[in-house]
Amino acid sequence: xxxxxxxxxxxxxxxxxxxxxxxxxxxxxxxxxxxxxxxxxxxxxxxxxxxxxxxxxxxxxxxxxxxxxxxxxxxxxxxxxxxxxxxxxxxxxxxxxxxxxxxxxxxxxxxxxxxxxxxxxxxxxxxxxxxxxxxxxxxxxxxxxxxxxxxxxxxxxxxxxxxxxxxxxxxxxxxxxxxxxxxxxxxxxxxxxxxxxxxxxxxxxxxxxxxxxxxxxxxxxxxxxxxxxxxxxxxxxxxxxxxxxxxxxxxxxxxxxxxxxxxxxxxxxxxxxxxxxxxxxxxxxxxxxxxxxxxxxxxxxxxxxxxxxxxxxxxxxxxxxxxxxxxxxxxxxxxxxxxxxxxxxxxxxxxxxxxxxxxxxxxxxxxxxxxx
Numbered sequence: 001x002x003x004x005x006x007x008x009x010x011x012x013x014x015x016x017x018x019x020x021x022x023x024x025x026x027x028x029x030x031x032x033x034x035x036x037x038x039x040x041x042x043x044x045x046x047x048x049x050x051x052x053x054x055x056x057x058x059x060x061x062x063x064x065x066x067x068x069x070x071x072x073x074x075x076x077x078x079x080x081x082x083x084x085x086x087x088x089x090x091x092x093x094x095x096x097x098x099x100x101x102x103x104x105x106x107x108x109x110x111x112x113x114x115x116x117x118x119x120x121x122x123x124x125x126x127x128x129x130x131x132x133x134x135x136x137x138x139x140x141x142x143x144x145x146x147x148x149x150x151x152x153x154x155x156x157x158x159x160x161x162x163x164x165x166x167x168x169x170x171x172x173x174x175x176x177x178x179x180x181x182x183x184x185x186x187x188x189x190x191x192x193x194x195x196x197x198x199x200x201x202x203x204x205x206x207x208x209x210x211x212x213x214x215x216x217x218x219x220x221x222x223x224x225x226x227x228x229x230x231x232x233x234x235x236x237x238x239x240x241x242x243x244x245x246x247x248x249x250x251x252x253x254x255x256x257x258x259x260x261x262x263x264x265x266x267x268x269x270x271x272x273x274x275x276x277x278x279x280x281x282x283x284x285x286x287x288x289x290x291x292x293x294x295x296x297x298x299x300x301x302x303x304x305x306x307x308x309x310x311x312x313x314x315x316x317x318x319x320x321x322x323x324x325x326x327x328x329x330x331x332x333x334x335x336x337x338x339x340x341x342x343x344x345x346x347x348x349x350x351x352x353x354x355x356x357x358x359x360x361x362x363x364x365x366x367x368x369x370x371x372x
Contacts, residue, residue: 003190004030004164006347007182008197009171009205012042013333014326015197016154017340018347023161025348030189031163032182034170038151040199042333044302046222046256047147048244049082049334050235051112052089052104052139057311059110061335061354068337069145077160078153080145081249087142087235088122090133090243090287097135100239104137114139128232130289142235144246147333171198174208179322193322193347200265200303202313202327209320213313214362215305215328219263220256221272221280223299227251231290243283253294255284261301269301306330312357314343325359 004027008019011033023029031037049069054062073079089104091097101116108114114137122136123129158165169184180194198205206213228251236245243257259276263269277299285291307313307328312335317323326343329335342352 003179003192004028005191006030006193006195007032007180007189007191008195009182010040010197010199010201011037011151011154011165011167012040012197012199013038013150013154013336014329014340014343015195016158017337018195018197018326018344019163020154020157020161021341021344022347023158023163025344027348029163030191031158031165032169032171032184032189033165033167034201036151036167037155037165038147041302041304042150042336043147044222044300045147045220045333046244046246046254047144047333048235048246048256049144050087050139050142050237050244050331052087052107052114052137052142053237053241054107054112054331054334055310056106056110058331058335059107059112061338062331063111064338064354065335066141066143068341069334072145072153076153076157078149078156080149080153082143082145084141084143085234085246086125086138086140087237088126088129089137089237089239090122090129091135091239092132092286093134096239100135100137103239112139113141126232126234126236128288128290129236130287132286144235146248171205171208174205176209176320194324195343195347196317196323196325197327199327200305202305202325204265206317206325209317209323211317211320213325213359214307216307217265218258218304218306219261219269220302220304221259221261221276221299222254222256222302223277223280223296225253225255225291225294226297228253228290228294232288236287238283238287243280243287245284245287253284253291255280257283263301263303265303269303272299272301304332307362309361312339313359314339315346315356315358315360318360
């Protein structure tokens, strides 16, 4: 079977970074994306790049990920509006302060350069805050990038590297035998190796090669306001992860925090839940009083894949030669560029800079025998 050296199914940050590094390593690569590059979770998230919201085990990877975002202009050739603003995580009650202290102490020990600050000090760092927090943590390395520019940036870099990009090509079947044949309405693509990077659609893609990935999907809500005078200059978060808040250069406020909407991989994003949007906005207003004068102009949903241990899937697919998977990375926008490099190095036969997250840790991954 001839064709590409590697077929990448999924054109988000992780799939695109994997493809780029494979191409730079000398492989002939194709990216197959059901919609357009960077329009899934990589393009609809709030763009937060925070070390404070990462599990301790993922902190070293997140630090590397933020390093990659800082050099995005040099790596990809397009400015994605990366900003190193610093970030505050807030606790509004004694119970929240206890959780914040425990979580951030663990993350600080893992390498996050953060400090605990009083309410007064938090308001010195960010005068736009209310007086409601009882405790905060501050990390000067936190920041954000424009997720809406992600796809464009990777498209330019992939094309320059000679990667074939096939958008609007949802995968309907994957055939095995001396390599892989990825079938789409826009044609069938043939390659020696396969990388599944389909985000919330990884479970369905896995079934096409006889593997059942133990994936669940969250449907996260993000809102944006009209432009308003600059009220905050830092990233603002919440001890329980119920708020991410930032103000863009154009004055709009992006408000998220994992509040759920309705949807699934089969139907996509279906509808927002008004009570959840209201809860998210009230928490944002509790943190930043200037939001009282803002108007929400749009709310949207993004699908996020997770596995039971809330750790990434990055590595070879058990029992399926030359097949690999990357996904299920909480905070994947931050860590994604580095994870893609780790997987690409694994595919290229190099020693990755840090350990990957072997999918074989799940005993449920029992590949079925498929006909060639």
